[in-house]
Amino acid sequence: MNFPLPPNSTIGIVGGGQLGRMSAMAAARLGYRCHILTQEEDSPAAQVAAGTTIGDYEHPATLRAFADAVDVITFEFENVSVEGLDLLASLKPVRPSPAVLRVSQDRIVEKSFLNSAGVATAPWRRLSTMAELEAAVAEIGLPAVLKTTRLGYDGKGQAMLRRPEDLAPGFATLYPKPLILEGFVDFAMEISVVVARGTDGTTTAFDAVENRHRHHILDLTLAPARLSEEAAEQARVIAVRVAQAVDLVGVLAVEMFVDRAGRIVANEIAPRPHNSGHWTIDACPASQFELHIRAIAGLPLPPATRHSDAVMKNLVGPEEAALWPEILATPGLIPHLYGKTEARPGRKMGHVTRLFPKGALPGEFGVTAALGPAASREAVDPT
């Protein structure tokens, strides 16, 4: 395949969710077609794409048919097998490479990788027996978080250990999966940075943003995070270092904690566009989705600058999806809906963005007021 990818080429996206949908919309603006591989009929991404292959991500014939239909392949879904992506990579360029997914799919590999790249994390230990858990707790101390090493997301596959009595029940809920114990970070703020890296090694990182979760699901992103200049720069440096160390082509997000002493430790890597980067669609000349498509297509990467500050609010589950008419009737709220027909509890149905002049991101009460009908009552803690 020739790179830069000529207009009208076809980008294959593994996964049919909203990240694929917004990537396909950015690709369309750059003159590309997208072809989606998904297990789901009528997926959010397929609704806006030129073609779709519906089938099993693990099925070689399905993967071959998909690869035949496209010029370059990317993924928006992390729980695809590395073996499946390896097969695709033998047929067409896969960007980022399956090796990046190998790092992010396993918390042990991920934490080892981060530490070897010089990035601090919470202290952690690998374990698989109750005796090893006790030994790990003796070293790391309590509180601590016990997690499955694979396939955890949105707080699933985790147990908080506060007191010695929590060890046995926590272990029992997650056993027999391989586990990791992490020291609990008493964080002042959760932040993330989305970084893009091109085929020529150029990197550019968006400003760090602050993320607030509700019921373990991202609720609000404030862009930029209210950090000192040094801390904000340090967060971007960490993301760039990770992108370089994994030889990224595309975008990835690094989720981090800022502890009460202002230290930054990395928690997770997501090797794809990230929910905490949705604000970039409306607040930046080139969004995380455009940078991702540009990177995998071998196009020049513009800097990840923003023209506005922003608040992004996820619309989760039936209750928040039901706010749609009021959101549409509120000037200043920029609406995004993902085309999902069924609003199950906890499902991300869409998001809204509100822009502010650069430097004018409001304080806590201002954020709630600015979101109007989209603000969730528990979203902002006024204390």
Ligand code: AMP
């Ligand atoms: P994760 O699946 O690792 O992204 O964890 C989901 C959420 O659990 C994070 O966004 C944090 O709010 C919380 N969490 C996870 N690990 C830790 C930790 N080591 N210390 C404190 N909070 C954590």
